[in-house]
Amino acid sequence: MLAIPPSIALGRGHSAAGSLARRMPATGRVDRASAALLVERLTKVYADGTRALDELELRIPSGCFFGLLGPNGAGKTTLIGAVSGLVRAPAGRLFVFGHDAVAELEARLLVGVAPQEIHLDRFLTAHELLAYHGRYFGMPKPEADQRAAELLEVFDLTAKANTKPNRLSGGMRRRLLIARALVHRPRLLILDEPTAGVDLELRYELWSYLRRLHADEGLTILLTTHYIEEAEALCERVAFIKQGRIIDEGTPRELVARHGAQRLERAYTEAMRR
Numbered sequence: 001m002l003a004i005p006p007s008i009a010l011g012r013g014h015s016a017a018g019s020l021a022r023r024m025p026a027t028g029r030v031d032r033a034s035a036a037l038l039v040e041r042l043t044k045v046y047a048d049g050t051r052a053l054d055e056l057e058l059r060i061p062s063g064c065f066f067g068l069l070g071p072n073g074a075g076k077t078t079l080i081g082a083v084s085g086l087v088r089a090p091a092g093r094l095f096v097f098g099h100d101a102v103a104e105l106e107a108r109l110l111v112g113v114a115p116q117e118i119h120l121d122r123f124l125t126a127h128e129l130l131a132y133h134g135r136y137f138g139m140p141k142p143e144a145d146q147r148a149a150e151l152l153e154v155f156d157l158t159a160k161a162n163t164k165p166n167r168l169s170g171g172m173r174r175r176l177l178i179a180r181a182l183v184h185r186p187r188l189l190i191l192d193e194p195t196a197g198v199d200l201e202l203r204y205e206l207w208s209y210l211r212r213l214h215a216d217e218g219l220t221i222l223l224t225t226h227y228i229e230e231a232e233a234l235c236e237r238v239a240f241i242k243q244g245r246i247i248d249e250g251t252p253r254e255l256v257a258r259h260g261a262q263r264l265e266r267a268y269t270e271a272m273r274r
């Protein structure tokens with residue numbers, strides 16, 4: 001049972017982002033804060049000439065559960081990398097809650113990313129792993145320990161606090177990965193194919209955690225997925241990405257109507273075909 005105590009309200013109370021903001025001059029702030037993510041003409045050409053993002057435009061409203069759907073190679077991972085600062089020197093502009101994601105470190109601190117591949121240090125216990133992440137983000141040790149304990153509780157992992165990741169089930173490891181992304185209290189959680197390759201039961205279980213996080217905390221979530229029914233079940237808005245561009249965006253209902261389809265899957269296929 002997922003219960004999120006008010007004390008761990010994400011983005012409230014003490015946050016690494018908040019304390020950093022107080023130390024930083026408010027440079028480059030523009031009035032784009034109503035969007036959790038605003039992407040303007042974002043272009044990324046890799047060294048080998050591959051144009052992964054091509055003047056991509058996207059707006060994710062604050063508090064939205066947003067799905068990004070597209071085939072392999074469409075540019076989803078590159079976009080996530082650009083938002084989290086892993087992809088170097090993209091052209092165009094990128095704002096996270098109004099903060100320039102390239103120029104302002106504050107933007108990085110507002111984002112938590114759960115990557116697709118499960119990379120969890122196998123020498124650390126679940127608690128140590130989360131607390132270590134908190135320390136990395138500048139939390140004092142007592143706060144990092146408290147935050148780790150809170151998140152273990154949220155993801156029903158308290159009984160596994162002293163267990164190392166290789167002794168956890170696949171579902172527990174995925175939950176721990178999402179918990180890790182939330183340690184520093186980001187306001188935008190990015191999930192890169194969180195249910196890729198997992199069985200149906202586990203997928204439904206993860207969905208219920210994500211729904212709760214979104215509903216109880218008002219957390220903005222950007223989810224990339226290959227499973228159209230996943231976007232249909234979870235997302236308030238969905239964008240289709242193809243060859244580095246957003247080719248359509250809207251609520252599932254709007255997309256279905258726009259493409260004269262019955263289901264989102266058909267709307268997606270129609271949009272990709274054009």
Ligand code: ADP
Binds near residue numbers: 050074076
């Ligand atoms: P997706 O996540 O939607 O599968 P990616 O962002 O991984 O898409 O890839 C978009 C395009 O960029 C693909 O053509 C991919 O081969 C290419 N690409 C990704 N990373 C690199 C890289 N480091 N160097 C060169 N090309 C890359």
